[in-house]
């Protein structure tokens with residue numbers, strides 16, 4: 011079988027990201043594979059290592075620089091990679107439609123994709139991709155086991171977690187807790203350079219959602235340090251919260 | 264028309280439903296179109312009655328397969344309602360459920376999807392919205408380019424709507440579900456801590472970090488303080504990874520996003536991924552023994568000190584009235 015893991019190349023969380031005059035400034039950012047996507051690569055590799063006869067294909071949509079994220083996945087152990095090359099898009103629905111065509115071409119039956127993107131903060135790509143393929147999806151997955159074509163997954167829901175059973179094909183969105191992604195070793199990074207990476211131009215439609223501006227979300231904060239020992243600082247804090255900040259509805263106990 | 268999909272639990276509408284009513288009313292007024300609500304579930308009649316005090320038409324889809332929520336069942340129900348009723352805008356909650364079926368509904372309707380927005384309005388005939396991006400460090404303005412648009416609204420981002428002076432009508436809708444809508448079989452569920460305020464609905468959140476050192480200390484100090492304040496309990500990923508607290512309490516990029524009036528960050532370092540889940544809080548308090556901890560950069564009030572001393576002192580100060 012073929013397992014596809016979808017990857018995105020995003021600014022490192024520690025990078026400086028800010029907005030100026032309505033535009034986004036990423037000039038200070040270094041880019042890495044999205045941490046949320048790594049869980050999917052790891053999961054596919056573990057399933058294969060546990061004896062599943064599967065080819066693991068890393069797939070990314072984006073500009074040529076996305077190749078770096080794909081190389082990371084190859085260095086982790088994916089067999090080959092496909093870059094669907096196209097301009098940066100914001101609308102996950104448009105990207106999903108383009109990716110779905112590749113998933114169909116590859117006759118894959120299992121797709122992993124990160125639960126939430128670190129750049130667009132979007133959790134929509136997985137469900138949208140499943141919809142484009144007319145497949146089921148399982149989101150926010152923390153455990154996934156496959157036997158034949160039957161799977162059992164545990165995923166987070168609004169009030170806790172839930173077990174879901176179903177049959178392939180399925181799109182699974184991944185998150186922390188699913189596994190601990192491995193670091194690529196140096197020999198594997200070298201080997202990854204010789205693994206096949208196929209670049210295709212993306213065939214994308216018109217975006218139905220466009221971005222027209224950016225602003226920073228940083229708020230003015232008081233940044234007041236309350237001095238003194240624990241007791242006097244705590245007493246002062248309670249006074250401030252009741253008084254100037256007015257955020258303590260008193261319980262009065 | 265503007266259609267809101269009202270979520271509910273234990274026979275009552277969730278707070279998010281009334282946030283959607285507020286957003287829906289504003290859009291309906293701006294576009295001169297009617298507002299209706301959709302309630303889906305196994306037997307959501309009590310929720311429908313409740314909502315009829317807020318909107319003039321409430322549509323109900325009842326099917327046992329809708330509880331627990333399955334994304335494809337919900338998608339079929341919402342798409343059918345939107346098409347039958349001729350909805351131009353569909354508002355759904357930015358909950359785990361809403362974000363699970365929202366994109367599918369948008370795609371099946373051939374519409375746009377504006378996701379997890381903190382604000383939504385009409386600009387001319389376009390629906391525009393604000394949404395956090397880049398780990399909530401940026402707010403992007405997004406605009407729909409489609410005839411139809413599905414908007415998921417971030418939990419807690421909008422004020423809830425006041426009761427209207429209406430007794431709305433309740434209508435039953437029959438939805439032609441397909442076998443494939445039921446292809447995922449829900450199994451056992453684990454509920455998050457019971458009896459506690461839902462994190463996203465809490466007005467005060469007490470969040471503890473790894474600095475507490477043990478689950479016992481976390482329980483005594485963080486949960487203890489939260490109980491006194493009637494607050495929600497939050498945790499950092501380090502705490503969740505250590506197994507001290509359930510994942511459902513995690514705040515941040517991979518956890519929940521909250522925006523309470525008061526957020527107490529206790530022994531929390533303030534990593535970017537954590538900040539993205541709480542930086543919209545109105546007032547932030549940080550207690551950390553490291554004066555250089557990044558959390559102080561976003562705090563309104565800071566105390567440099569040991570949480571094991573400061574939290575008991577806080578409890579004491581709260582107990583005594585001034």
Ligand SMILES: Cc1cc2nc3c(=O)[nH]c(=O)nc-3n(C[C@H](O)[C@H](O)[C@H](O)COP(=O)(O)OP(=O)(O)OC[C@H]3O[C@@H](n4cnc5c(N)ncnc54)[C@H](O)[C@@H]3O)c2cc1C
Pocket residue numbers: 045046471472473474475498499500501502513514515516517518519529530531532533534535536537540550551552553556568569570571
């Ligand atoms: C892809 C990805 C997603 C992530 N998602 C999240 C997320 O959703 N939520 C999240 O929280 N993190 C997330 N993280 C992890 C994040 O980067 C941090 O590692 C985490 O938030 C740190 O938790 P912490 O502050 O409890 O622990 P630490 O960083 O270890 O900080 C502990 C703090 O406690 C202080 N301290 C220690 N003892 C005391 C004491 N006795 N009194 C007072 N202060 C004390 C220390 O000075 C320190 O500042 C994510 C990371 C990645 C890579």
